[in-house]
Structure formats: C-alpha cells, structure tokens
Amino acid sequence: MSRDTTASLSAGLGRRDFLAAASVALSGGLAGCTGIFASEGNQINIAGSSTVFPVTEAIASAFSEENPTVNIALSKTGTGGGFGNFFCAGRTDINNASRAIADAEIEQCGNSDVTPLELTVATDALTVVVNPNADWVDCLTVEQLREIWRADGAQRWSDIDDEWPDEEFELYGAATTSGTFDYFNEAIIGEEENHRSDYHATERDRTIVQGVQGSEFAMGYFGFSYYSENPDSIKAVAIDDGDGCVEPSIETAMSGEYTPLSRPLFIYVAKESLTKPSVRNFVRFYMNRAATDLVSEVGYVPTTEDQRDENLKQLETAIEEVTE
Incomplete structure (x- = not known):
C-alpha cells in the first residue's frame, strides 16, 4: 500500500474505520508482497490474531496520529494463519498472537531467516x-x-x-x-x-x-x-x-x-524488521502504550509496569543485535 493510498484511507475516518480500511488494503496486497526486507522503510505490515487486533488497532491509530508519514497495514488472519502464511514467510513485520508461537512455526520462520521476538501486550478473559x-x-x-x-x-x-x-x-x-x-x-x-x-x-x-x-x-x-x-x-x-x-x-x-480462560496476548516482531526505524519506533511506542488505559478501553488488561520494562529491555537488546 502506497503512502498516498494510506493517506487517502485515513482522511476523514475514525480510528476503527481507518484501520479497518487499512486491513482491506493489506489483505488485497499481500499476494504480491515479496518480503519485509523489500518493503518501504516507512511501511509496517501486521497480520494475525483477531483477538489481539483491537489492541494493535488502537495503538496503531495513536501512533499514526503522531507519525502520519508511516503507513501501518493491519489485517485479521488468525494467529496460525498469520504465522504460517505471512510472518514466518517473511511477508509481515509483526504478527498478533493469542497464543505462544508453536515449535513448527519457529522452524518455518527459521527456514525463511525470520527471528521472532515475543512480547506480551495484554491479558484477555476469553x-x-x-x-x-x-x-x-x-x-x-x-x-x-x-x-x-x-x-x-x-x-x-x-x-x-x-x-x-x-x-x-x-x-x-x-x-x-x-x-x-x-x-x-x-x-x-x-x-x-x-x-x-x-x-x-x-x-x-x-x-x-x-x-x-x-x-x-x-x-x-x-x-x-x-x-x-x-x-x-x-x-x-x-x-x-x-x-x-x-x-x-x-x-x-x-x-x-x-x-x-484468562490468557496472555502477544505480538511477535521479526527481529530483522527492527533494522527499519519505523518498526523500531512503533514497537517502542506499542510497549509503552500497552501498559496504559488504552488497552483497558478496548476490553483487555494492560501490562504491568514491570512487564513493560521487561518488554522494552528485550526490545532494545534485539535492536542492538540487528543494528550493530
């Protein structure tokens, strides 16, 4: 999705409407995507869990308001569909996940030179x-x-x-x-x-x-x-x-x-995508906002301050490893 396309989608639309429209654009464009490393530096592609979708949707909207030149494409594919068809195939930067990544998915990611970084973002009452x-x-x-x-x-x-x-x-x-x-x-x-x-x-x-x-x-x-x-x-x-x-x-x-039926919710970030400043900045923003009432407003339990700090520590370590 081009910068102009995202700008036109966001004009005059509310938070849910804009990201729903972005979701349609992503779903239509993934078939032609050749990989996260070939995507534009200001493009962030996210797929995966419909459960985690409202959290990422709200945080992405807040991020977009402060960073209007960054395009965020967001789609619901299911956790497994996101891992198998997009994230572990190197086609998205981030996968929303309502369960931990499976061993077979880790192996698939490895075969595509994708290194998943797990970050807890909320707790859900299924x-x-x-x-x-x-x-x-x-x-x-x-x-x-x-x-x-x-x-x-x-x-x-x-x-x-x-x-x-x-x-x-x-x-x-x-x-x-x-x-x-x-x-x-x-x-x-x-x-x-x-x-x-x-x-x-x-x-x-x-x-x-x-x-x-x-x-x-x-x-x-x-x-x-x-x-x-x-x-x-x-x-x-x-x-x-x-x-x-x-x-x-x-x-x-x-x-x-x-x-x-209470369970943790995650996002998985491709460490290789952290070479892009837009992805680094978005994930930092996400970790901070995941510990606020923004998560409560969409119906989930925010992360604690300790969990936020642990997430940020893991993130900064991963960033150092891929940008040295």
Whole structure:
C-alpha cells in the first residue's frame, strides 16, 4: 500500500474505520508482497490474531496520529494463519498472537531467516456468550462446557440439564487457524478429546456476535473485547472452575480469579524488521502504550509496569543485535 493510498484511507475516518480500511488494503496486497526486507522503510505490515487486533488497532491509530508519514497495514488472519502464511514467510513485520508461537512455526520462520521476538501486550478473559433470552443459563462448569464443545458431546441444551430446553445448540466459535481455538481447545477440551467440528467456525468475531444475537439457542466464544462492545445484545456466561461461578471481566482476569480462560496476548516482531526505524519506533511506542488505559478501553488488561520494562529491555537488546 502506497503512502498516498494510506493517506487517502485515513482522511476523514475514525480510528476503527481507518484501520479497518487499512486491513482491506493489506489483505488485497499481500499476494504480491515479496518480503519485509523489500518493503518501504516507512511501511509496517501486521497480520494475525483477531483477538489481539483491537489492541494493535488502537495503538496503531495513536501512533499514526503522531507519525502520519508511516503507513501501518493491519489485517485479521488468525494467529496460525498469520504465522504460517505471512510472518514466518517473511511477508509481515509483526504478527498478533493469542497464543505462544508453536515449535513448527519457529522452524518455518527459521527456514525463511525470520527471528521472532515475543512480547506480551495484554491479558484477555476469553468469553463464552449466549443469547440474552437464554434465561436458563448464567453459569457453566468447565465440565459442562467441555461436554458442549467436545466431539461427540452434547447435542441439545437438555443433554446438559434436563430442565433446560430440549433444543439443539447453535454453536459459533473460532476457526482452527485461530489462537483462540487453540487456547480454548487446550483449556476446556483437553488432550483426551477433540473439539467438535459441527459448529460455525470463523475468524470474524463479529460474525459470532451476530450469530448469537440471532438465535435463542446459540452459544459462542471469543476475546472479551468483542463482548465488551456488545454487552446489551449478548450475554456473558460465568465459568465455574471448581471454586464457584466467576464472570469474565478485566478485574477477574487481572486478579487471576477467572480460570481457566484468562490468557496472555502477544505480538511477535521479526527481529530483522527492527533494522527499519519505523518498526523500531512503533514497537517502542506499542510497549509503552500497552501498559496504559488504552488497552483497558478496548476490553483487555494492560501490562504491568514491570512487564513493560521487561518488554522494552528485550526490545532494545534485539535492536542492538540487528543494528550493530
């Protein structure tokens, strides 16, 4: 995406509108991208997790206001899709990630001479949601949630509790390329079972919102940010991990009460991209803003000052290694 294209996109648009437009431009232009090292010095390409997207979106917008000549192209591809198709292929500078990078992805990055630098940017309360008219359910145990989402598990609400409606579930969740899928699968389903495949799988969290809004018998899961945008049209379900029902919130995620669905969120930076001043400056800016209320405003827990300082220390070390 050219400087003129980004300027025209940003003219007259708000924060979310501008970056959504930038996302479309990136998605359309990645096919012709020959690599991060061939990109312009004032261009920053970011793909990956839809969960982390709102954090990066907000911080990128704040950075763009102070650095209008730097083009930031941002796209939702899912954590795994971002690593496999773009970041580890040397086509993006940064990957948003709602889980840690996998060994196979590290190997793929290495084969492309991409060295990933992991930086924690927030904490999420992964949220299970239902339709507001589902007045029979306010809390689920981890065991009940597993029974709903495992392969060959429950098919109807009444299979979980015979006092609940004898109606089939309408389920919406993360696609298999998503870090949210991986985390939910590990935390809820476990190693002995598989995540069911007969559900509406998508990387578009707002599709999940719309699906749950549209059916009294629907259920979905995604990052807390997308629930916090729609608290009146969908209902969050409290989770009982053995110590009683705990509602998802910034406060319960911060305190550690909301288990097992509280999780760290990351960005991964290609160390080789840190040779570009625009990327260095953006990531420094990101680490500082990740410890502020800007993250809270989009529905996640900011990093602590200690985590911010550790992130900056790792970043400066990486910068020294690639710019000596």
